[in-house]
Amino acid sequence: MRKRSLGAGRRRSERVWLQRHIAAPERMQNTRYTVWLHLPALAAAWLAAAGLGAAEPLKLSSPMPYAVFQRSPANSSRIPIHGVAAAPVSRLEAKVTLAPGYRERVDGRSSEFVEIARPASREFHAWLEAPAGGWYTVTVRALDAAGGVVAEGTVSKVGVGEVFVAAGHSFCSNFQGDRPGKAEEDRVATCIDWSTTPPEHLAFRHADDPLRPGDARRASPWPAVGDVLVRQLHVPVLIISTGIGGTTVERWRTVAENPSSGDSSYAACRTTLQRWIPYTGIRALIWFGNENDLNQGPTTEVFSDNFRRLITRARADAGIPNLPWVIGFDAYDPGIAEKIGPVEMQRRKERIDRGAQTVLETVPFTYDGPQTDDLGPEFRRVDGDHFNEAGVRQLGIRFARQITRAFFPPPIPEPQPPRETTP
Known part of the structure; x- marks a missing residue:
């Protein structure tokens, strides 16, 4: 009479147990493989019986x-x-x-x-x-x-890193390039998509254009800015873009001071400052939106007064009296130059730039953003005004440079005392 091996008996016992307690009989054709497939279930059953189940x-x-x-x-x-x-x-x-x-x-x-x-x-x-x-x-x-x-x-x-809100006109929003851009670094984040109605629950995502609640559907500068900052600072960066195309400093100021006006230009920025920023915190607001004021050509005094009042209202809405602002310089539009002529265009540009400089010199906790008017046709889309992909890359480098200078300056070398007793 042949003796049955101990291994064969064990395999038969395993098969009977599995047939009774876990798997359907028609799946028991290959016991060896089935035991391996059901090891997690076997372990869970044993832990549960012993009172040691997973939390x-x-x-x-x-x-x-x-x-x-x-x-x-x-x-x-x-x-x-x-x-x-x-x-x-x-x-x-x-x-x-x-x-x-x-x-x-x-x-x-x-x-x-x-x-x-x-x-x-x-x-x-x-x-x-x-x-x-x-x-x-x-x-x-x-x-x-x-x-x-x-x-x-x-x-x-x-x-745990750096948080920014971007505001302004179409340069700030998703009007750049020919298609949506995206951050190369995984550690560049933004909020979930919303444009008109704020979401009931906050949520975040990778910074792939179009960034919301900004308008339009192409590229924005902010994934490129985030890429440079992440590589320099080695921390994640969150940027929420609230730019609205076609708007002016005067229009933003008017809506900021009159919330019931029904105008959407500042509304998304206000909601972001009031609903999102208390949860995430913030480093600064980045402003990129002076150019459209060229159409009205305000005086330096009017432009700087509108800007000062907008900053005051935004700080109040955020509940942060000293909320820093990084202010970019942009007054380029060749379309306006064609309408009013190059001489008047230059006069208006100088008034707007002086107005922005006045704000930087008189309003505490405001900081120089980049000059962008020197980015000529090779950095612009076919419309001659908005930025192409090369322009977006330049904006990333320039805004990141100014943000770093404002908030993360390099240490100042220690002065060296005299070392010699005689000249």
């Missing part, structure tokens, strides 16, 4: 993927943590982990779990202090009274 997932509504939180002078920020658990939570812990591909202490710094709250309820609101950098994966776990992990949740692509 239930936490439902996290904050942070969100591609969210960037403005870093402080201490080079860190508080990440808002909000969510709900299936049962009341005794203690809440969280940490950040630098995503694969990024360098520790260059692109950020991972942390260990720290306690952030003791909510004693299902819903929780808390803050996690995190160093500048990213992308991070944020891990939040809930503990019971005995210290056991009962629930856990993660959110990927969360950053």
Whole structure:
């Protein structure tokens, strides 16, 4: 009588168990492969029987993927943590982990779990202090009274870095190039698409044009600006574009001071400052929108007064009395020059530039943006005014340079004392 091998008996037992408890009989033709396919189910069943099942997932509504939180002078920020658990939570812990591909202490710094709250309820609101950098994966776990992990949740692509709102006319919006652009760096983010009705829930995405709530459907300068800043600063960058084509400084000021006017030029910027910025924080507002005032040709005094009042109103709407403004110089439009002649065009340009310079000299926390009028026809679209792809790349370099000069100047070399006793 032949003896049956021990291995054959084990395989038969495995097949019988699987047929009874997991898989349909018609899928049991190859037991060896089926056991491997069902190892996760076998493990889960064993852990459940032993009372060691995996922690239930936490439902996290904050942070969100591609969210960037403005870093402080201490080079860190508080990440808002909000969510709900299936049962009341005794203690809440969280940490950040630098995503694969990024360098520790260059692109950020991972942390260990720290306690952030003791909510004693299902819903929780808390803050996690995190160093500048990213992308991070944020891990939040809930503990019971005995210290056991009962629930856990993660959110990927969360950053601590730089946040900007862009405002102005079509140069600021999606009128550049022949097609939508996109950031080359993954760490350049923007908000979800919305144009007229603000979304009920905030959310973020990679900076692919068209950037909203700005209008039009081609390219904007801001993915290129973000690319340069990310490469220089090694932190994620969030830019929300609120530009509206065809608008002027005077029109923005009028709508800012009269919210019920029904004009849309400043409305999206106001909503961004009031709804999004309290959540993300902000470094500065970037203004790129002087050129259309060439049509009216205001005096230096009128232009600077409109600009000053617009800044005052925007700071009040943001609830930030010293909100920095970076002001770009643009007064180029050849179409206007054809209508009014080159001499009058130059007079109007000089008045607008002097008006912008007056604002920079008299309004605190305003900073020089780039001069762009020297970007001639080789940097312009076929319309002769808006920027082509080469122009967009130049805008990225120039705005990033001015932002770096304003907020991240290089250290000043120490003065050298005398070293010799005799000349």
